[in-house]
Amino acid sequence: MPAYVRFWGTRGSIPTPGHQTRRYGGNTSCVELRMDGALLVCDGGTGLRELGLDLRRRMPEGVEAHLFFSHMHWDHIQGFPFFVPAYSPESRLHVYETVPGDNRVQRLLHGQMKSEYFPVSFSELGATIDARHFSQDELWVQGVRVRCFEQPHPGRSFAFSFEHDGKKIVYATDSELDSCVCDPVLREREPEALRRLPPDLVGFIEGADLLIADGQYTDTEYPAKRGWGHASAATAVDLAVQAGVRQCAIFHHDPMHSDEVVEEKIQACRARAAAHGSELIVFGAREGVELKL
Amino acid sequence: MLVSEDRFGFDSDSTLVGEPGALTGWGPARRPPRLELLQGPGAPREFNLLAEEIVIGRSSQVEICIESQLMSRRHAALRRSGPDVRLVDLESANGVYLNGVRVHSAGLLEGDTIQIGDVLLVYREGG
Numbered sequence: 001m002p003a004y005v006r007f008w009g010t011r012g013s014i015p016t017p018g019h020q021t022r023r024y025g026g027n028t029s030c031v032e033l034r035m036d037g038a039l040l041v042c043d044g045g046t047g048l049r050e051l052g053l054d055l056r057r058r059m060p061e062g063v064e065a066h067l068f069f070s071h072m073h074w075d076h077i078q079g080f081p082f083f084v085p086a087y088s089p090e091s092r093l094h095v096y097e098t099v100p101g102d103n104r105v106q107r108l109l110h111g112q113m114k115s116e117y118f119p120v121s122f123s124e125l126g127a128t129i130d131a132r133h134f135s136q137d138e139l140w141v142q143g144v145r146v147r148c149f150e151q152p153h154p155g156r157s158f159a160f161s162f163e164h165d166g167k168k169i170v171y172a173t174d175s176e177l178d179s180c181v182c183d184p185v186l187r188e189r190e191p192e193a194l195r196r197l198p199p200d201l202v203g204f205i206e207g208a209d210l211l212i213a214d215g216q217y218t219d220t221e222y223p224a225k226r227g228w229g230h231a232s233a234a235t236a237v238d239l240a241v242q243a244g245v246r247q248c249a250i251f252h253h254d255p256m257h258s259d260e261v262v263e264e265k266i267q268a269c270r271a272r273a274a275a276h277g278s279e280l281i282v283f284g285a286r287e288g289v290e291l292k293l
Numbered sequence: 294m295l296v297s298e299d300r301f302g303f304d305s306d307s308t309l310v311g312e313p314g315a316l317t318g319w320g321p322a323r324r325p326p327r328l329e330l331l332q333g334p335g336a337p338r339e340f341n342l343l344a345e346e347i348v349i350g351r352s353s354q355v356e357i358c359i360e361s362q363l364m365s366r367r368h369a370a371l372r373r374s375g376p377d378v379r380l381v382d383l384e385s386a387n388g389v390y391l392n393g394v395r396v397h398s399a400g401l402l403e404g405d406t407i408q409i410g411d412v413l414l415v416y417r418e419g420g
Contacts, residue, residue: 004397022402023402055315155371283392283393283394286399287400288379288399288400289391289394289396289398289399289400290396290397290398291395291396291397292382292397
């Protein structure tokens with residue numbers, strides 16, 4: 001049974017409409033996964049609005065969707081108030097809490113729809129929306145095994161792994177990988193050398209058919225952005241190589257990066273993977289592209 | 294299918310894919326979106342994309358017929374919605390590669406390359 005992955009928003013931090021970003025897209029994080037009938041949505045950035053419009057066309061009888069938020073920073077939740085299925089009484093939406101004993105996803109989805117921020121309140125949404133919690137970092141959704149893994153990011157963020165019928169997809173954005181390389185001295189001294197990452201992180205991603213990875217910065221840019229919670233694309237490639245990933249989509253493109261800059265970043269990533277002797281397929285996540293795995 | 298007299302700077306045929314009526318809306322100063330066939334049987338050649346759905350394949354029954362053994366009979370479709378054109382793999386045997394990455398579907402933009410086996414196409418936006 002194939003799995004389908006579609007990118008609805010690939011930009012980091014803030015939407016960037018315009019000619020300079022037309023190829024990779026200006027909407028913020030949102031990825032749709034379809035695995036054997038399960039509709040799984042990773043993050044609700046502004047790309048979620050476009051997904052909602054498409055779902056209304058595809059599923060006019062109502063939508064059942066499972067929403068996984070890596071975290072609740074603006075660029076990952078701003079699309080939710082514009083998600084058309086949330087207004088439909090025929091829709092059922094399940095949102096997932098990753099932090100035990102914490103209802104931050106529900107709280108902040110409600111919060112951003114307070115009248116100070118938005119004219120329609122959460123309570124006016126027509127859909128049935130329920131919250132579910134991860135237990136032991138794992139749960140099952142319509143036959144799909146879903147696991148979560150905490151990543152280095154201000155305010156905490158989580159990666160998600162989705163496994164079904166021999167296919168594994170990992171969504172791992174907003175992760176400052178460079179802050180947790182095993183040998184930071186080597187990283188500075190020999191930037192071309194493979195950057196070892198913690199075994200538990202590598203194990204979480206191991207064997208993925210597709211890794212969607214934060215690769216916001218170039219190596220040159222990263223030092224000035226240290227502590228902002230994002231990775232150098234080169235380090236994301238090294239993670240994918242160590243984990244034996246088949247394809248790696250560099251994601252969460254910097255809002256300052258034009259399409260040409262993203263393209264240069266991706267070419268550098270491909271050269272790096274090849275220099276490591278890896279057959280990893282690297283590409284830039286592009287709005288509107290759908291993969292079949 | 295119509296074969297155009299207008300060569301658009303190409304040395305070989307340009308083909309209009311779609312009904313003649315579909316030309317309405319593309320004024321004399323505007324051009325419809327098109328595909329340039331750069332490599333593969335029949336290259337070089339250019340196809341103007343006028344119909345709402347255009348199928349690429351090996352079959353003589355499809356709108357863009359390219360007789361490559363690596364091409365399925367109905368390999369991929371181009372679906373037009375206003376100025377936007379979406380490429381969709383029709384469950385082909387050998388897949389569709391957009392700028393080197395195998396995709397199931399994607400919106401096309403100026404200069405995108407589409408590789409199907411030994412066939413290389415480049416998408417050109419209208420306007």
